[in-house]
Amino acid sequence: GQNIDQPTEMTATEGAIVQINCTYQTSGFNGLFWYQQHAGEAPTFLSYNVLDGLEEKGRFSSFLSRSKGYSYLLLKELQMKDSASYLCAAMDSNYQLIWGAGTKLIIKP
Amino acid sequence: NAGVTQTPKFRVLKTGQSMTLLCAQDMNHEYMYWYRQDPGMGLRLIHYSVGEGTTAKGEVPDGYNVSRLKKQNFLLGLESAAPSQTSVYFCASCQRETSTDTQYFGPGTRLTVL
Numbered sequence: 001g002q003n004i005d006q007p008t009e010m011t012a013t014e015g016a017i018v019q020i021n022c023t024y025q026t027s028g029f030n031g032l033f034w035y036q037q038h039a040g041e042a043p044t045f046l047s048y049n050v051l052d053g054l055e056e057k058g059r060f061s062s063f064l065s066r067s068k069g070y071s072y073l074l075l076k077e078l079q080m081k082d083s084a085s086y087l088c089a090a091m092d093s094n095y096q097l098i099w100g101a102g103t104k105l106i107i108k109p
Numbered sequence: 110n111a112g113v114t115q116t117p118k119f120r121v122l123k124t125g126q127s128m129t130l131l132c133a134q135d136m137n138h139e140y141m142y143w144y145r146q147d148p149g150m151g152l153r154l155i156h157y158s159v160g161e162g163t164t165a166k167g168e169v170p171d172g173y174n175v176s177r178l179k180k181q182n183f184l185l186g187l188e189s190a191a192p193s194q195t196s197v198y199f200c201a202s203c204q205r206e207t208s209t210d211t212q213y214f215g216p217g218t219r220l221t222v223l
Contacts, residue, residue, distance in 0.1 A: 004151060008149075033211075041216065041217075042113075042199060042214035042215060042216050042217055043152075043199070043214050044214070045211040045212070045213075048211070087151070087152070089151075089152075095205070096154060096157075096167070097152075097154075097212070098151070099151030099152040099153070100151050101149055101150055101151045102151070
């Protein structure tokens with residue numbers, strides 16, 4: 001079957017660095033997406049990886065290892081506004097997104 | 110440019126009632142999707158459309174119907190609502206010229222079925 005696993009909740013301190021891990025199993029693979037979702041709001045796109053390696057975009061970076069079925073989202077210089085849920089989604093062979101349940105990130109001052 | 114909009118934002122139904130959720134996008138996107146989001150679970154695809162006049166079933170289609178009569182609109186219908194359909198419903202759209210195309214989400218409809 002198809003499955004996405006990510007931690008339910010993480011806590012970090014303002015100004016610090018946090019890494020949110022995601023493992024996936026899909027029928028075929030056409031890329032890995034990360035979305036941010038603030039409470040009560042819609043998910044918004046953060047990053048996309050289809051090749052192995054690290055993609056950096058400002059304070060956020062995303063890494064992919066296709067052989068391990070593994071990705072992580074790295075958030076640097078954490079700010080209070082980064083408190084949100086982070087959704088990992090893998091695109092399968094039919095170009096459908098398979099979504100994880102999301103990681104709720106709590107930032108403490 | 111409003112992006113993706115959804116109507117209504119909130120709704121309370123009684124078991125057995127029917128309703129239609131409206132999604133509209135002004136980005137000229139070909140692909141549109143309806144998801145539901147429940148606590149502790151990932152977004153689950155209900156139905157989707159790859160263009161005007163087409164619809165297809167997703168992961169959890171039972172109890173729902175959809176129509177895409179105009180390219181910019183995607184309607185989700187509940188013919189006889191059940192408490193199990195209490196959820197937050199998100200509509201999304203994308204152009205899908207390549208597999209990297211991002212899905213853009215509407216603000217969601219919070220539905221409670223009593």
